Amino acid sequence: xxxPSKLIENAVNEVAKLPGIGKKTALRLVLxxxxxxxxxxxxxxEALNTLRRQIRFCxxxxxxxxxxxxxxxxxxxxxxxIICVVEECNDVLAIENTGQFQGVYHVVGGVISPMNGxxxxxxxxxSLVQRVSKPSAEVREVILALSPTLEGDTTAFYIHKKLRExxxxxxxxxxxxxxxxxxxxxxxxxLGRSISGRTLFG
Amino acid sequence: xxxPSKLIENAVNEVAKLPGIGKKTALRLVLxxxxxxxxxxxxxxEALNTLRRQIRFCxxxxxxxxxxxxxxxxxxxxxxxIICVVEECNDVLAIENTGQFQGVYHVVGGVISPMNGxxxxxxxxxSLVQRVSKPSAEVREVILALSPTLEGDTTAFYIHKKLRExxxxxxxxxxxxxxxxxxxxxxxxxLGRSISGRTLFG
Numbered sequence: 001x002x003x004p005s006k007l008i009e010n011a012v013n014e015v016a017k018l019p020g021i022g023k024k025t026a027l028r029l030v031l032x033x034x035x036x037x038x039x040x041x042x043x044x045x046e047a048l049n050t051l052r053r054q055i056r057f058c059x060x061x062x063x064x065x066x067x068x069x070x071x072x073x074x075x076x077x078x079x080x081x082i083i084c085v086v087e088e089c090n091d092v093l094a095i096e097n098t099g100q101f102q103g104v105y106h107v108v109g110g111v112i113s114p115m116n117g118x119x120x121x122x123x124x125x126x127s128l129v130q131r132v133s134k135p136s137a138e139v140r141e142v143i144l145a146l147s148p149t150l151e152g153d154t155t156a157f158y159i160h161k162k163l164r165e166x167x168x169x170x171x172x173x174x175x176x177x178x179x180x181x182x183x184x185x186x187x188x189x190x191l192g193r194s195i196s197g198r199t200l201f202g
Numbered sequence: 203x204x205x206p207s208k209l210i211e212n213a214v215n216e217v218a219k220l221p222g223i224g225k226k227t228a229l230r231l232v233l234x235x236x237x238x239x240x241x242x243x244x245x246x247x248e249a250l251n252t253l254r255r256q257i258r259f260c261x262x263x264x265x266x267x268x269x270x271x272x273x274x275x276x277x278x279x280x281x282x283x284i285i286c287v288v289e290e291c292n293d294v295l296a297i298e299n300t301g302q303f304q305g306v307y308h309v310v311g312g313v314i315s316p317m318n319g320x321x322x323x324x325x326x327x328x329s330l331v332q333r334v335s336k337p338s339a340e341v342r343e344v345i346l347a348l349s350p351t352l353e354g355d356t357t358a359f360y361i362h363k364k365l366r367e368x369x370x371x372x373x374x375x376x377x378x379x380x381x382x383x384x385x386x387x388x389x390x391x392x393l394g395r396s397i398s399g400r401t402l403f404g
Contacts, residue, residue, distance in 0.1 A: 014249040041254040045247035047216040051209040052243040
């Protein structure tokens with residue numbers, strides 16, 4: 001595409017680096033900012049810069065946090081004996097939104113993926129092992145809530161192996177037909193897992 | 203949604219002000235920036251700030267431009283006797299991409315919309331009339347390429363009325379069934395217009 005201005009081209013190229021944003025969407029967003037008063041652009045960029053500069057992570061669970069210890073880890077109402085292992089911070093938000101989980105989290109920060117050069121040492125797995133191994137922690141269960149992909153499964157197996165020597169139950173979230181989903185539109189692997197992982201009715 | 207951090211919440215709120223970006227998408231984008239090195243966020247915000255600070259508009263056609271006169275208005279190969287009137291800068295890009303238009307443009311900057319408090323004086327209509335009325339300009343035709351909405355049609359009628367006293371042909375881009383579109387899926391108004399605006403075959 002021929003942009004009418006170098007400034008526009010630079011801005012579009014930067015915005016289009018964001019995930020899920022193509023050049024066309026980037027152009028629409030950039031032209032929107034151009035039409036709006038300069039203050040709006042300043043508010044946006046200031047919020048992003050401040051976020052990136054000041055963002056901190058919980059030293060216990062590695063979730064995003066304003067304090068050294070995040071509000072979930074610090075809460076007296078959470079069950080510290082159950083740790084749910086997730087890949088990213090937005091997984092914590094997703095599970096929190098269900099209101100079904102009262103334990104605490106551990107954000108490993110991704111999955112083992114040799115193709116992308118991500119090994120176990122790039123993830124927060126060692127710190128999970130330390131949390132579990134600490135006698136004062138009294139962790140009873142570690143729930144693995146990782147992506148149902150090859151990389152996610154590899155990561156799950158790796159964590160499982162690492163935790164084998166500790167007296168902790170390692171579980172995985174259920175895979176199956178989504179609630180409201182129809183059998184005929186469910187892929188074979190999911191349907192297969194939903195059968196092998198069937199539960200007692202009622 | 204409960205965000206794990208005030209910083210995240212602020213950034214999400216700012217990003218979600220962009221058109222077509224909801225809170226969920228905003229959160230995904232913001233968390234992406236948090237995962238990436240700080241330099242990437244700085245590059246993005248710097249590009250947007252520079253754009254907003256330095257952006258200029260062509261004094262002739264009001265399109266975005268790096269110079270006082272945009273590259274289209276300055277080009278010796280463009281036919282200055284035909285002016286295509288569009289709403290926004292991205293409409294210029296869209297028409298340029300067709301490669302079908304050799305004239306020049308006039309970006310009015312929107313459409314007349316009393317509901318949104320936008321009157322004719324908020325648009326660059328007076329400057330279009332001045333371009334057409336200048337005897338040295340020798341404008342033969344003004345093509346109206348505005349949105350086929352109530353507001354777009356109102357704006358088109360207004361411009362038509364304003365230009366009536368000058369010896370210039372005012373035309374409108376063709377409305378009809380899109381190329382590759384199927385008749386049965388075309389809405390009645392478009393189909394109706396495509397019949398009333400039918401052209402000689404061949």
